Amino acid sequence: MEENKTTPNLVVDLCGLSLKNPVIAASGTFGFGEEIEPFYDPSILGGFCTKGLTRRPRPGNSGIRLQETRAGLMNSIGLQNPGIEAFVRDILPRIRRFGTAIIANVGGETMEDYVAACYEVSKSSVDMVELNISCPNVKHGGMAFGIDPDVAAKVVRSVKRSCRKPLMVKLSPNAPDIVAVARACEKAGADALSLINTISGLAIDVHARRPVFANVTAGLSGPAIKPIALRMTRDVSKAVSIPVVGMGGIETGEDAAAFIMAGAAAIQVGTAGLVRPDTCQRIIAELLEFMSREDIGSLSEIRGII
Amino acid sequence: MKSDLYVALENRQIAPGIMRLSIQRSEATGGMRELPEREIGIKRKTPLNFEAEDWAYSPVEPGQFFMLKTRAVEPLLPRPLSVHEASGDVVVFLYQTRGAGTKAIAALETGDPVLATGPCGRGFPVDDITGRVALIAGGIGIAPFRYLARRLSKSPSISSLVLVAGFRSMLFGLEDIAPFVTEIRVATEDGSAGTKGFVTDIIAPAPFDAVLACGPIPMLKAVKDSCKSAGTRCLVSVEARMACGIGACLGCTINTRSGNRRVCVDGPVFPAEEVLFDGGE
């Protein structure tokens, strides 16, 4: 007879918020969660991050928004969203029933935008706010706030003053020193960090002799960025004592385990969920299977061991 | 809409660069990196009866599409292809090989696994189309018209159905549609068959109650304009680069009168007057 092992424990505590498991759908790749319902019950997820929300509605960028690359995807969506007011009024009541943690991803162009947007959305029933100071696809603000440690600290401190929910700050891999930005955010009061957002890249249409994207550059995601994301997750986890949520190119349960070994409290899945809608469901199952096979009872046994 | 494993039944070239693929729903399951091996000796037990049967799993609207991905590591993302036919547990696609994605699909052999998500999007509202109808296809835009013509031909509220097809040079796909339409008109850019010129040279929308079009943007724009001046109802199926095909990434938007809309869930079929080609009129 087979030995009766207990099922591994996947529960994660993310700054006071208890997640069923460490698998969170990443912002911008999961809409507002409703698109996934035909494929699986979203309540199985640890949580999901909404599409980037801004104070006012944004139409997003015009022209080409996607370009596939070797093992990756470049995007320039430009934070298309209905604005926080419409999100809270029309969408949130519909998605609350999902029974999983809802993390509001917030973008902006100015300090005032960020502060007002985070305050507004944090008054609603969302579980957590993810402050996106790392979007490479908006002309003003966005990533600029996540490049310099002093600027990042300033925006985090200002937002934190009025934000009523735990604040997770999403870091940019395009910062010259992501560890310095991470430390500055922690000091300024961030409750958690998430990383990485997309890596700024360039695609050129040589026949037309012009950039593929109207904004010239675009953000690279997918399996191609995983080694960089893993390295940054490890560097940042070692430098701060708040929880770090890792992402970048995760496709399988073993990829998720690697990020946890690199120090991540939880992980997010973006591009792989676009490739195949049921990816997050599979990753949860694969992670459980990996843990049973390797005789790992809980994630804390492997967290940060690298 | 579901995401399931299928197996390739037949994948055959029907004209230079144009292939027809049929896939059958499979009972197998598999992860992203371990799609099952090729099933050897696969064969349909009963011949398909496209004229009689509908797709077994859910209603499929003509103009809807599937996102297809093969075992090939590259490309990463699935590719959208319109339903050419659907019957029983089989879906058929007609496609043109272009880049890495369609080449990977073209390399499928009988028994190979295929991951397919669908049926996606909003197609042509068959029950809401009446009277004298023209289908206008540009090149591979003819792909969804076989299933569309079959469905429309069964509708009692259709009085005539004309297929107007434009090609660069080589004709394809016409004989599959012929049984379901009252007339076929052909134009080729090089004059090798039918009238030399574009589809818009061989159809005036005024005598029709509805024009349904699928093809390259310049053609759709020309069809939209001529329908507008004739006062004829016009529906167009538009293309956009896609990543998810289910509405989650906002990568496939087009500019419309009601702002940016997702081609994959709000379309691909739109009333022509809604779509703002080139950002303007």
Ligand SMILES: Cc1cc2nc3c(=O)[nH]c(=O)nc-3n(C[C@H](O)[C@H](O)[C@H](O)COP(=O)(O)OP(=O)(O)OC[C@H]3O[C@@H](n4cnc5c(N)ncnc54)[C@H](O)[C@@H]3O)c2cc1C
């Ligand atoms: C709803 C929908 C239904 C479609 N149905 C069919 C069909 O039934 N038969 C068929 O042959 N094709 C169809 N297409 C187009 C087909 O999806 C593209 O030809 C395919 O994605 C190109 O991928 P690739 O990797 O072969 O080429 P790539 O290397 O990606 O690109 C080759 C060329 O095609 C262009 N391109 C890339 N993606 C698209 C796209 N989605 N639409 C238009 N141009 C694109 C690129 O700019 C490039 O010039 C459909 C597209 C959509 C959106």
Ligand SMILES: Cc1cc2nc3c(=O)[nH]c(=O)nc-3n(C[C@H](O)[C@H](O)[C@H](O)COP(=O)(O)O)c2cc1C
């Ligand atoms: C199409 C697309 C849209 C995205 N939109 C957002 C966004 O609105 N806000 C944000 O913080 N990150 C956004 N991202 C970044 C992802 O959340 C994630 O950080 C990144 O893609 C890396 O993870 P991955 O490799 O698993 O995709 C987007 C990514 C993609 C591919």
Ligand code: FES
């Ligand atoms: S392809 Fe992702 S929203 Fe349409």
